[in-house]
Amino acid sequence: MLSTTNHVTARLAPGQSPVLIVIVDTEEEFAWDQPFDRANTNTTSVAAQSLMHDRVFDRLGIVPAYMVDWPIATDPKAAGLLRRLMQERRCDIGTQLHPWVSPPFDEHVTRFNSYAGNLPRELELAKLRMLTDAIADNFGRRPTAYKAGRYGLGPHSAEAVAALGYEIDASVVPYTRFIDDGAPDFRAFDENPYWFEAGGRRLLELPVTTGYAGWLSAMGPQLYEMAQQPLACALRMGGVLARSQALERIRLSPEVASGAEMRRLTRALRARGCDVFSLTYHSPSLVPGHTPYVRDGADRERLITTIGDYCAWFRDEIGGRFMALSAIGAALSPAAILPSPSLQQTG
Numbered sequence: 001m002l003s004t005t006n007h008v009t010a011r012l013a014p015g016q017s018p019v020l021i022v023i024v025d026t027e028e029e030f031a032w033d034q035p036f037d038r039a040n041t042n043t044t045s046v047a048a049q050s051l052m053h054d055r056v057f058d059r060l061g062i063v064p065a066y067m068v069d070w071p072i073a074t075d076p077k078a079a080g081l082l083r084r085l086m087q088e089r090r091c092d093i094g095t096q097l098h099p100w101v102s103p104p105f106d107e108h109v110t111r112f113n114s115y116a117g118n119l120p121r122e123l124e125l126a127k128l129r130m131l132t133d134a135i136a137d138n139f140g141r142r143p144t145a146y147k148a149g150r151y152g153l154g155p156h157s158a159e160a161v162a163a164l165g166y167e168i169d170a171s172v173v174p175y176t177r178f179i180d181d182g183a184p185d186f187r188a189f190d191e192n193p194y195w196f197e198a199g200g201r202r203l204l205e206l207p208v209t210t211g212y213a214g215w216l217s218a219m220g221p222q223l224y225e226m227a228q229q230p231l232a233c234a235l236r237m238g239g240v241l242a243r244s245q246a247l248e249r250i251r252l253s254p255e256v257a258s259g260a261e262m263r264r265l266t267r268a269l270r271a272r273g274c275d276v277f278s279l280t281y282h283s284p285s286l287v288p289g290h291t292p293y294v295r296d297g298a299d300r301e302r303l304i305t306t307i308g309d310y311c312a313w314f315r316d317e318i319g320g321r322f323m324a325l326s327a328i329g330a331a332l333s334p335a336a337i338l339p340s341p342s343l344q345q346t347g
Helices: 044-060 070-074 076-087 121-139 157-163 217-227 230-234 237-243 259-271 297-316 325-331
Strands: 019-026 065-068 092-097 145-148 194-198 201-205 210-213 248-251 276-282
Touching (some): 019 044, 019 297, 044 076, 044 297, 065 076, 065 145, 070 076, 076 092, 076 121, 092 121, 157 201, 210 217, 259 276, 259 297, 276 297
Parallel strands (some): 019 065, 019 276, 092 145
Antiparallel strands (some): 194 201, 210 248
């Protein structure tokens, strides 16, 4: 279980408008329903990110963070396109580690090993070091924000991130336990950013915005757990709660939530004091057929329109503003030095 001890919640200064950050998991194309394969390294979908810039990001003044993995960082065409956007101050570049396509290749390719945090300490650090150096070499700037591919944090991840000079982690998915194949358990985490210490360094955790909406949302974690029990599943309790909008667990991503659901989540979290939001999607979703979320042109149009409409709503109705990932640390309240890492596993 991931520990939530020694966290200091990070807040904007009183009276500041809420902030939205866009994070793009920028990665190779692969078949999501097939076993992981080191040979899947195509990166042609990166070129399609121009659609989002033309129709949403540049129009609204959004500076997304592209979290790039090894195939992206080392492909001249893909890296060149993103490097140009970075140089024009139209994006940030961060790191995403997909261990099965990131050297050194010293492990077997399995679902368990697809979570970098499950690898031996030395191998996780070696993979992250090589990827970090590749990004620094090919983008001319050392990355300071990290996201574990498949959200795969482990007992030594914070130590590795700190050792390589990162300042922000964006891997935690609040209130969520993934399928039982070695994935981390984030059910004890909430939606708020927090400061923590690892390796003697202060780091910021920016969770993937996830939470509960509905008139039963105050009891969200407890009710959601109840709905996952065998009898409740047989009675389809979770579906009943969601369809009635009594309780919905929603992630701020147009790949898994509609615009209406994302707006409901935002209103609910704002009412509970959340002031920093992060919206995420996968870069291959901008080419139909590369992810299960976008199978055809209509799906892609829906994705782009949903992001554009939501972002405009966040600005106009919520009174929010857009911020680059690289700027969020300075905008949040200072943190005390904490006694020990908070992304360590216990038990």
